[in-house]
Amino acid sequence: MDKQAKELKAIAETKRTEQGLVTKLKSDILFDTGKSALKPEAKTNLQQMADIMKKYPENVLTINGYTDNTGSSKVNDELSENRAKAVRTQLIAAGMPESVISTSGKGSSGAIGDNSTADGRKQNRRVEIEITVDESKIPKK
Secondary structure (H helix, E strand, O other): HHHHHHHHHHHEEEEEOOOEEEEEEEHHHHEEEOOOOOOOHHHHHHHHHHHOOOOOOOOOEEEEEEEEOOHHHHHHHHHHHHHHHHHHHHHHHOOHHHHEEEEOOOOOOOOOOOOOHHHHHHHEEEEEEEEEEHHHHHHHH
């Protein structure tokens, strides 16, 4: 996990947790405001991430989409889910196995910034990829 974390840090903010790794992707880099279609440069970035993650067949990914609190909960929940699915689709297109990636739209829950400020809302608009390990898939030495 440490080697993978180091490789991913070159592309996106990555931190080690008790469960594994969390890689945070800023939504302004990935998507236009209020949209769930990936920007072209986001596809390149996700391809680079997939190239790294494919080297670790034991990976299990959960992609969580988040929004700020502007707009209705229904719109934010749908937007966050659609963004997580867009990232999943791109990672699969880049060669990641479909069976190891799940998605979750968190809407405006899980705020990490102050939603009353523009900077705080920007922090809250993100996609996080949680990477955990399926012990049964770790290659035997």
